[in-house]
Amino acid sequence: MKFDTILSEINGFGRFQIQLVLIQVLSRITLPCHFLLNNFMAAVPAHHCNVSALDDGDLFGNLTRPEKLLVGVPAERDGTLSSCQMFSQPQYQRLSGSNGSEEAPTVQCRNGWVFDNSTFRSTLATEWDLVCSRKGLNKATATAFFIGVMCGAPLFGFLSDRFGRRPLLLASYVSSMTFALLSAFSPSYILFVIMRFFTGMSLAGISIISIVLNVEWFSIEHRTFSGIIISLDWTIGNWLLVGLAYGINEWRRLMLIVTTPLIISLFTWRWLPESARWLLAKGRTEEAYHYIMECAKMNNRTECMASITPLTLQESVQMETADRKYTFVDLFKTRNIRTLAICSGVVWFGVAFTYYGISLNITGFGLNIYLTQLIFASIEMPMKIAVYFFLEKVGRRPGESGTLLLAGLCLFINMFVSKDQWVTRTVIAVLGKAMAEAAFTIMFLYTTELYPTVVRQNGLGYTSFLARLGVSISPLIMLLEDVWYLLPPATYCAVAVGSGFVASLLPETLNTRLPEFIEDIEKPSVPSTMKKEIQ
DSSP: OOHHHHHHHTOSSSHHHHHHHHHTHHHHTHHHHHHTTHHHHTOOOOEEEOOTTSOOSHHHHTSOHHHHHHHHSOBOTTSOBOSSEEESSOOGGGGGTOOGGGGSOEEEOSSOEEEOOSSOSBOHHHHHTOOGGGHHHHHHHHHHHHHHHHHHHHHHHHHHHHHOHHHHHHHHHHHHHHHHHHHHTOSSHHHHHHHHHHHHHHHHHHHHHHHHHHHHHSOGGGHHHHHHHHHHHHHHHHHHHHHHHHHOOBHHHHHHHHHTHHHHHHHHGGGOOOOHHHHHHTTOHHHHHHHHHHHHHHTTOGGGGGGOOHHHHHHTSOGGGTTOOOOGGGGSSSHHHHHHHHHHHHHHHHHHHHHHHHHTOOOSSSSOHHHHHHHHHHTHHHHHHHHHHHHHHTOHHHHHHHHHHHHHHHHHHHTTSOTTOHHHHHHHHHHHHHHHHHHHHHHHHHHHHHSOGGGHHHHHHHHHHHHHHHHHHHHHHGGGGGTOTTHHHHHHHHHHHHHHHHHTTSOOOTTOOOOOSHHHHHSOOOOOOHHHHTO
């Protein structure tokens, strides 16, 4: 009797599974709040050079503020004040309407900047002057965070495959909250970047462990639902971020508020079960039996446990390999899993690179950033519902490949739509964001089904590492617009299309039993239906 059969008998989608999902909502809604926080925390308000000390002469001192800006700051072609340049000397002739001063020598801002605080009272850019020649440092804050996520993913993946899902989730809760609070109180830019790195590293544990714990407790016929329902936490968190950012326009307070759900998660952790599937793979049969009994009682299926004993559970997996220690090296030892690891890694890089390339660049659509972010977040809900029905009827492989190719198509089309047509640009961008979100949702579920139990967290950690590598690079791609303004969207488009084609090389997992050991996927594949698998 296979474990999936046992799980179906005690109801693989009952009160026990619903409680498991609900307990993790609070911790998971903090993920988008931190992952997309840079859209608001690192926003760059309108700014111009501070010209208050340009000239100590009596004439300059008697000018009004608009007059000082007129004689001290050159104008751009569209008539707005230059953000990074100032006249080396006051151009008093501009007061009489003379334009000859436009040819006057200019210099970089000498005395800092004056920021428009009508939308943001405080951001990273305003606090540490991360604009103009220092704008790369502003983008680097997001990169540092995602490098942390990149490093944390394989670390938590390895540790949770070695020591279990439950204790590593607790470690992730505590460390995420600690480093996020330290980030909010950082007195310097360098310390802030370091703390954001460790915050990202810690949040990686919540990201990858929670979805695996959920999928491992759901039966075959409800596995798709489990992957989609847990992804809705991201949408809820996205909505929450928009509302909080709109009401809190000071970055330190905003960071504190979006971290508070983790405090409640520390108290609800005690009701989280360990993965019985992982316990069995590790030979800890008695503990697995304990949690399966809890599941049966909560789902009102205790009568089914009459025929299920610890010995039955031992027979449900190949216990002769239970004492073996698995590492990342095992992902590349044999042919099938090596091919799987390479292809899934490439796809994950492309998915994350494309998704965050769209999500972290929400300006230039003719709307304020709050409304743009709200639209981007709202499209996720209907898209995920559509993804659920598509995955149930068609499958994971065509869904993943198709959504990536369509995201690339949207990016390609928007390259040729002028910024004046902001409605068209916004509609196409929202569709591209929806496709990228769908690809992300599918890939999380797909990956948990592709890798065997003994290396599932290692596999998800490895692929998440490559995904966060893509995310770390993604914000910096926008700096290429100084080379050619179409180079960033062309790069995002190429990566999306390329990874879409690679996704078509992955095996289909619809209605198949989760593999327990590496040997399960090295065996010759035999076509099967859900009915055969759960018998």
